[in-house]
Amino acid sequence: xKTSVRLLLIALLVAACIASESLAAGDWGPTEDGxxxxxxxxxxxxxLQIYVSMERGRPVKLRLQGDSIxxxxxxxxxxxxxxxxxxxxxxxxRRYTEPQSxxxxxxxxxxxxxxxxxxxxxxxDVVKSGSNRKLREEALFWLAQSDSDDAFVVIDRLLxxxx
Amino acid sequence: MxxxxxxxxxxxxxxxxxxxxxxxxxxxxxxxxxxxxxxxxAALEAxxxxxxxxxxxxxxxxxxxxxxxxxxxLALFVLSQIxxxxxxxxxxxxxxxxxxxLSGEAVRMIGIGGDPEALAGLADLYSxxxxxxxxxVLEAYMIAGDTAAVYQIAQNAANEDEFEAxxxxxxxxxxxxxxxxxxxxxxxxxxxxxAYAISGDFEALLELAMDSSDPEIQALAIEALGIVGGENVNxxxxxxxxxxxxxxxxxxxxxxxxxxxxxxxxxELYRASDDISExxxxxxxxxxxxxxxxxxVIDEALEGGQ
Numbered sequence: 001x002k003t004s005v006r007l008l009l010i011a012l013l014v015a016a017c018i019a020s021e022s023l024a025a026g027d028w029g030p031t032e033d034g035x036x037x038x039x040x041x042x043x044x045x046x047x048l049q050i051y052v053s054m055e056r057g058r059p060v061k062l063r064l065q066g067d068s069i070x071x072x073x074x075x076x077x078x079x080x081x082x083x084x085x086x087x088x089x090x091x092x093x094r095r096y097t098e099p100q101s102x103x104x105x106x107x108x109x110x111x112x113x114x115x116x117x118x119x120x121x122x123x124x125d126v127v128k129s130g131s132n133r134k135l136r137e138e139a140l141f142w143l144a145q146s147d148s149d150d151a152f153v154v155i156d157r158l159l160x161x162x163x
Numbered sequence: 164m165x166x167x168x169x170x171x172x173x174x175x176x177x178x179x180x181x182x183x184x185x186x187x188x189x190x191x192x193x194x195x196x197x198x199x200x201x202x203x204x205a206a207l208e209a210x211x212x213x214x215x216x217x218x219x220x221x222x223x224x225x226x227x228x229x230x231x232x233x234x235x236x237l238a239l240f241v242l243s244q245i246x247x248x249x250x251x252x253x254x255x256x257x258x259x260x261x262x263x264x265l266s267g268e269a270v271r272m273i274g275i276g277g278d279p280e281a282l283a284g285l286a287d288l289y290s291x292x293x294x295x296x297x298x299x300v301l302e303a304y305m306i307a308g309d310t311a312a313v314y315q316i317a318q319n320a321a322n323e324d325e326f327e328a329x330x331x332x333x334x335x336x337x338x339x340x341x342x343x344x345x346x347x348x349x350x351x352x353x354x355x356x357x358a359y360a361i362s363g364d365f366e367a368l369l370e371l372a373m374d375s376s377d378p379e380i381q382a383l384a385i386e387a388l389g390i391v392g393g394e395n396v397n398x399x400x401x402x403x404x405x406x407x408x409x410x411x412x413x414x415x416x417x418x419x420x421x422x423x424x425x426x427x428x429x430x431e432l433y434r435a436s437d438d439i440s441e442x443x444x445x446x447x448x449x450x451x452x453x454x455x456x457x458x459x460v461i462d463e464a465l466e467g468g469q
Contacts, residue, residue: 133198137205144209144218152217155206159225161199 028084029092030054035078040089041115043146044068048113050089051078059096062106066113086114094122099132108135112142120146124154128163200231207237215245223253236268243272251281258288258296266292267299274303282307289316297325301332310338317345327354334358343367353383360387369399378411385415389422397425404432417448426454433460 030036035053042048046067051074053061063074096107108126112119119142126139140158143151157163207225210218218241225238239257242250254276257269270288273281282303289300304312310333317329331354333341339362345355346367359367368391371384385403388396400423404416420428426449433445449457 127202133201136202140202140206141209141212144206144213147214147217152213152221155210156221156224158206159203159221160228161203163202 028088030081031057035076036081037078038081038089039083041086042066042113043115043119050110051076059103062103062110064110064113086116086118090114090118097126097135099135104135105138108138108142112146120148120151127154127158200234203234204237207241210241211244215247219245219247219250226257232264235265239269239272243276251276251278255281255284267295270296270299270303271306274306277307282309282312286312301328305332305336308336310336310341314341318348330354330358334361337362339364356383356387360390363391365391365395372403382411382415385412386418386422389419392423396423397428400425401428401432421448421452424452426452426456430456
């Protein structure tokens with residue numbers, strides 16, 4: 001009896017740990033007001049530094065720094081969230097690609113600079129089923145800047161009237 | 164007679180509904196078509212900054228597919244920005260296709276691209292093409308700044324209209340040397356003088372303006388000086404007016420001053436003249452120019468009791 005209770009407790013503990021980890025992954029990202037910054041692997045093989053200014057729980061400004069981004073020097077006091085996984089960064093940014101977000105265009109640009117296949121998948125989704133034409137056009141632009149075969153398949157389909 | 168209202172009402176309602184449904188469907192379809200067209204345009208605009216080897220096949224495919232002229236014209240522009248021989252070859256192919264609207268645009272895009280080989284290919288097209296294509300070839304040469312090619316067209320012009328169009332283009336391009344060379348080979352003509360004016364060739368026009376051997380050409384040159392404008396022109400026109408006995412030359416000089424808007428020069432001539440009839444003509448010119456200096460003249464007249 002004692003053993004089975006112990007086993008049940010261990011199982012509950014493990015389940016709680018897993019749940020808390022996945023909750024943390026899903027909830028990752030800046031929440032408090034003010035500037036936050038983090039680093040992530042960039043599509044050009046370098047490092048992408050993302051700065052976000054939060055107000056009332058929502059991002060209101062977004063700045064990027066990286067080897068392929070020709071922006072002036074950006075210097076602001078920000079809470080450094082460190083180097084994060086591409087998926088974490090993209091998952092957080094993706095919440096703000098909805099049409100009503102003031103940062104929709106900037107967020108698409110930021111996503112396009114992340115490494116891996118997910119940026120193209122997300123941009124292609126916006127092109128295929130986005131509800132806002134401006135964002136669809138922005139997504140097309142960033143797709144065309146990538147060197148991914150998949151990106152140009154999407155553009156080809158659109159130009160062929162198959163989308 | 165018993166009328167069955169229910170079925171009639173139902174029929175009317177059905178007709179009204181079907182009409183409204185039909186309208187909605189047509190408008191929705193049209194919105195979708197607009198959206199699709201806009202997205203194609205956005206995709207082509209995006210291709211302008213895409214890797215050329217990626218953009219080339221897609222832009223070419225658009226040209227060979229069932230798309231609107233607007234979309235195809237943008238595809239031509241994308242090709243004009245691609246520095247690959249295949250892109251220029253496709254532009255030439257469309258330019259030679261005989262589709263007036265699209266071939267004219269393809270010709271202009273060859274001008275924008277500025278590829279020497281493709282530009283050279285336009286010479287054949289000019290000699291075999293229709294009026295619109297010939298016009299587009301001249302524009303392409305203008306965009307590319309190829310004055311030598313336009314000069315060749317002017318020199319080999321088959322008729323006056325062709326000569327005039329080429330000479331006018333040389334004027335727009337500011338090709339003074341080529342225009343002067345044409346004077347040697349083809350003599351003077353109104354289009355050539357206009358082209359001198361458009362190109363701002365003050366010296367060439369002044370030379371003609373001082374030459375009384377052909378009064379008609381001289382008068383045209385004097386008037387054309389007004390188009391060039393500037394202080395040199397103002398001084399030259401006043402001098403021409405004062406130093407001639409020919410009424411035609413004077414009239415041409417005044418016309419030139421009118422075109423140049425030199426109201427101060429006309430006022431000076433007015434003040435220098437003792438001839439009442441001449442003064443009246445000069446005052447009339449000032450009025451036509453809408454110059455406030457007319458008020459000065461009136462004040463002077465009133466003060467002088469004239």
